[in-house]
Amino acid sequence: MSRVPPGMRAVFFDAVGTLLFPDPSAPVVYAAIARQHGLNLCADEVRARFVTAYRREEAADVATAWATSEPRERARWHAIVTETLLGVTDPDSCFRHLFDHFARPTAWKLAPDAAEVVAALHARGLTLGLGSNYDERLWSLLAGFPELDPLKDRVLISAAVGVRKPGAGFFHAVARAAQCDPSEVLFVGDDADNDYTGASAARMPALLLDPDDRFTEVPHRIATLGDLVR
Ligand SMILES: [Mg+2]
Structure with a gap:
């Protein structure tokens, strides 16, 4: 019914x-792109670091009564990626690489x-x-x-x-x-x-x-x- x-x-x-779902999964993509930027992590390590970073950003938004904007969203993802992939050679370049990846329909499945x-x-x-x-x-x-x-x-x-x-x-x-x-x-x-x-x-x-x-x-x-x- x-x-x-x-x-x-x-x-x-x-x-x-x-x-919509990332395909391959986000931890697999993060690990692959991190490798291209000089950091070797397995998908499980990525997942654990990601969860910690993600929760920290969620908590930050409680403090602003859930206000957001495009700059805040970009800052959120920059913080999450930088913390999750700590150890890459160029964090800003790695962030842009991941950010652009997830903007493409081919990175997703229905x-x-x-x-x-x-x-x-x-x-x-x-x-x-x-x-x-x-x-x-x-x-x-x-x-x-x-x-x-x-x-x-x-x-x-x-x-x-x-x-x-x-x-x-x-x-x-x-x-x-x-x-x-x-x-x-x-x-x-x-x-x-x-x-x-x-x-x-x-x-x-x-x-x-x-x-x-x-x-x-x-x-x-x-x-x-x-x-x-x-
Ligand atoms: Mg959802």
Whole structure:
């Protein structure tokens, strides 16, 4: 049975980790590019360092009430990459190399059921959109995925909104873009804090994409995007 609750007029999706996935994975790409810049790390070492650096940047944004901008996003990724790949010969050059890599559609793959789900929800007449904490690189990625065309009229990127998920202001901007009350928009994402808790706090129904069954305490979860339409 479709997991879109009755009364919904719009469905908005998170982008990274929900519809789009780095391919090869981010730790594999980081390790390969680090090697070209004089640092040998395995993907597992990259992953451990990345998680530490990423969490530090998340904590920094709490202190500014989730305010963001393109310069802040670039600074965030610069800090994460520099800390994760400490030891490369030229950190700025290595950062630019990675930043540009992830701006290309060929560095990403679409979730296996994304095309079918987007088409089915579109056919039901629901308003569709994207709500992402990624930055303006999302536009160059989307250009490579025509399957996501039904979402492209309503793409909200936190750096452009000025407030990032999980800030309530971001979800209010989603509702305005959908021209709906927040209670009529379903938000679907893979991040329990930024997507699920953030949307719920803004009175927006939410579903957590939890394919590995990690968040048993979250009441509204789906294992695959396909659960939205089947
Ligand atoms: Mg995500």
